[in-house]
Amino acid sequence: MSSSMSWLERVYNMRRPIYFLLIILCVIPLVFPIKTPVGISPETRAVYNVIEKLPADSVVALDIGVDVAMWSDMEPAVVAALEHIVVRKSIKLVAVSFYPDGPILIERAFAAVDMKNKKYGVDYVNLGYLVGGETAIAAFAKDIRAVLRSDFRGTSISDLPIMKAVNNAKDFSLYIYVIQADPATQIRQISVPYGVRMIGLTTAFARPYCMPYLLAGQISGIVTGLRGGAEYEYLVGLYRFGLQSTTTMSIVYIATVLMVILGNVLYVWLRRKK
Amino acid sequence: MDSTQLFGQFTLWLLTLMVFSILVKENRLYRFAEHTYVALAIGHTLNMGLDTLRRNVVSPMVAGKILLVIPVAVGLLMYARLYRKYDWLARFPISLLVGVSTGVAVTGAVYGQLLSQLASTMRISLSPTLDGANSILILIFVISGLVYFTFSREHTGPLSIPSQIGRYVLLAAFGAQFAGSIALRLGVFLSVVKMLVEFPLKILGVIP
Numbered sequence: 001m002s003s004s005m006s007w008l009e010r011v012y013n014m015r016r017p018i019y020f021l022l023i024i025l026c027v028i029p030l031v032f033p034i035k036t037p038v039g040i041s042p043e044t045r046a047v048y049n050v051i052e053k054l055p056a057d058s059v060v061a062l063d064i065g066v067d068v069a070m071w072s073d074m075e076p077a078v079v080a081a082l083e084h085i086v087v088r089k090s091i092k093l094v095a096v097s098f099y100p101d102g103p104i105l106i107e108r109a110f111a112a113v114d115m116k117n118k119k120y121g122v123d124y125v126n127l128g129y130l131v132g133g134e135t136a137i138a139a140f141a142k143d144i145r146a147v148l149r150s151d152f153r154g155t156s157i158s159d160l161p162i163m164k165a166v167n168n169a170k171d172f173s174l175y176i177y178v179i180q181a182d183p184a185t186q187i188r189q190i191s192v193p194y195g196v197r198m199i200g201l202t203t204a205f206a207r208p209y210c211m212p213y214l215l216a217g218q219i220s221g222i223v224t225g226l227r228g229g230a231e232y233e234y235l236v237g238l239y240r241f242g243l244q245s246t247t248t249m250s251i252v253y254i255a256t257v258l259m260v261i262l263g264n265v266l267y268v269w270l271r272r273k274k
Numbered sequence: 275m276d277s278t279q280l281f282g283q284f285t286l287w288l289l290t291l292m293v294f295s296i297l298v299k300e301n302r303l304y305r306f307a308e309h310t311y312v313a314l315a316i317g318h319t320l321n322m323g324l325d326t327l328r329r330n331v332v333s334p335m336v337a338g339k340i341l342l343v344i345p346v347a348v349g350l351l352m353y354a355r356l357y358r359k360y361d362w363l364a365r366f367p368i369s370l371l372v373g374v375s376t377g378v379a380v381t382g383a384v385y386g387q388l389l390s391q392l393a394s395t396m397r398i399s400l401s402p403t404l405d406g407a408n409s410i411l412i413l414i415f416v417i418s419g420l421v422y423f424t425f426s427r428e429h430t431g432p433l434s435i436p437s438q439i440g441r442y443v444l445l446a447a448f449g450a451q452f453a454g455s456i457a458l459r460l461g462v463f464l465s466v467v468k469m470l471v472e473f474p475l476k477i478l479g480v481i482p
Contacts, residue, residue: 019297026467072465073458100322131326135371138378150329188382192390204457208450215412216394218386226461245464252460 012266018259025255029248036247043214044231046221047199050174051084051091058173059166060085061196062095064102066180070203071105074178075112076229076242077201078105081176082113084236086124092162094172096127098136099180103128103152120153121160128152137189141169169194179206187218201228275476287473290466415443 054060062081066074085091095106106126118124127148130136139147144167150156157163165171169190177186179202191198197220202210204225213219223232227249230242275283292307335342348370354363395416399406421433422440429437475481 016297022463023467026464027471030464030468030471070458070462073461075465100319103322128329129322129326131323133375135375135378138382148330149334154329184383184387185379188379188386192382192386203454204461205451205454207454208447212391212394216390218390225457226464227457241465241468245461245468248464249460252464253457256456256460 008266008270012263012270022252022255025251026248029251030244033244034247035243036250038230038234038243038246040231040235041224041228043222043224044228044235047081047201047223048084048221048232048235050197050199050220051081051089054085054089054091054173056090059092059094059162059171060174060176061169061172062093062106062176062178063186064095064097064105064178065099065186066101066105066178066203067099068101068105070180071101071108073203073225074201074229075109076226076240077223077232078109078178078229079112079240080229080232080236080238080242081201081223082109082124083238084232086115086118087113088236090118090123092122093124094127094162094166095125096140097129098131098133098140100129100131106152121151121155122162125160125162126152127157134185134189137185141190141194143168169196172196174199176201179203179210181206182209183213183219184209187213191218199223283473287470290470294470414439419443 051060062078064078082093086093095110097103097106103126110120110124110126115124127144128151130140130147132139136147144163145157148157151160169175173196175186175190175196175198177183177190177198177200179200181203183198183200183202183206186198190196198218199220200206200210200214200222202222202224204227207222207224210219210222214222223229226242226245230246230249233240233242289307289310292303293311295301296304331342331346335346348367351363351367354360395413398409398413418436418440420440421429421436422444424433424437427433472481
């Protein structure tokens with residue numbers, strides 16, 4: 001019995017085999033990709049429909065509220081949204097960030113989309129990083145020119161054709177917030193005071209925080225993490241990292257759930273034995 | 275891929291491998307990568323902050339907007355904390371920050387979070403659908419959660435059952451957050467593994 005216990009305890013305490021199992025489970029489907037069906041959630045479809053129904057003369061704001069460590073989870077959704085808005089719908093897009101990492105991530109997303117027929121400053125712009133947290137968001141929403149003199153690439157705001165008709169948050173037809181944790185600040189400062197429609201591209205972690213606002217109608221739709229990014233890629237007709245990862249995601253999620261169950265069973269069993 | 279991009283990709287690949295070496299055991303390569311990451315993060319944040327100051331404060335001041343010297347001076351008072359004799363001066367910018375931040379947040383919070391969320395919670399549907407059942411459950415769970423956090427009365431009698439339900443509601447909420455956290459980390463992990471596998475294959479010409 002004691003040898004059986006020590007074996008089970010060894011299984012319970014093993015960490016490295018789990019790491020390497022996860023790495024192997026990730027690598028196999030990436031090297032040998034298998035296409036699996038993708039179900040579209042109502043929240044992702046809502047985001048797609050909101051953008052699809054925007055008038056051609058709209059200006060959309062994109063607020064990157066994640067740091068570089070979370071970017072991999074959000075990149076597919078952001079790139080698919082850019083493809084949908086700027087390339088397919090030819091709608092103008094103003095990107096801004098209240099996170100220091102934001103401007104570089106915006107540039108990275110711009111580079112990932114084929115914008116050959118679109119012109120920087122006319123069809124899309126990166127306004128860069130604005131320091132000051134919620135106070136800065138409020139000031140930006142009230143009067144963009146009062147807090148920003150130039151864009152991320154150093155061009156004066158007054159020299160940017162895209163900004164001619166944009167002075168404050170009211171001039172945006174839609175506010176897309178890329179959410180790391182809690183969307184409350186943007187709800188308080190953009191959506192409520194200016195009545196701007198908001199959609200969220202959220203990390204998987206932020207989804208529970210967004211649901212109350214979604215149910216209250218304060219957010220019109222959300223695309224959640226890598227899985228949501230895959231759904232959006234499917235709707236837009238892209239086949240990139242999101243869709244490429246669906247099989248891997250399924251395998252790894254199943255393995256994770258099994259390991260959580262196994263860990264809990266072993267925990268309870270070993271505690272009873274002691 | 276030009277040489278700069280190649281160097282950048284190789285550095286990223288190498289540093290990622292160094293970080294993953296912690297899975298085997300604690301070692302100097304991991305420490306090096308960890309310290310490099312922290313240093314880069316601090317350097318980047320400092321650079322972005324200074325760039326914001328340059329774009330939005332220094333350049334306009336040079337162009338004649340001299341009144342911007344006032345917020346700059348108030349901001350510099352923060353550094354008074356470094357000197358014991360003058361540290362009281364730092365209270366001015368801190369009180370200004372706290373006051374303005376609170377004022378800005380409260381105005382939107384009353385309608386945006388409190389009233390809207392109250393209205394949404396109260397809006398129950400009696401239709402025999404999943405949405406209808408959901409709306410009733412949400413109301414019950416919100417009230418139970420609030421009862422659980424009522425500390426002014428002992429959770430006995432009529433408060434006993436709602437308090438118990440509230441406890442399980444909170445556990446379920448934490449479980450959902452934990453699941454979201456795992457999903458987020460797995461998403462990031464997937465992209466890292468993809469990069470680790472793809473980079474050498476690209477260099478070797480196995481994949482385009």
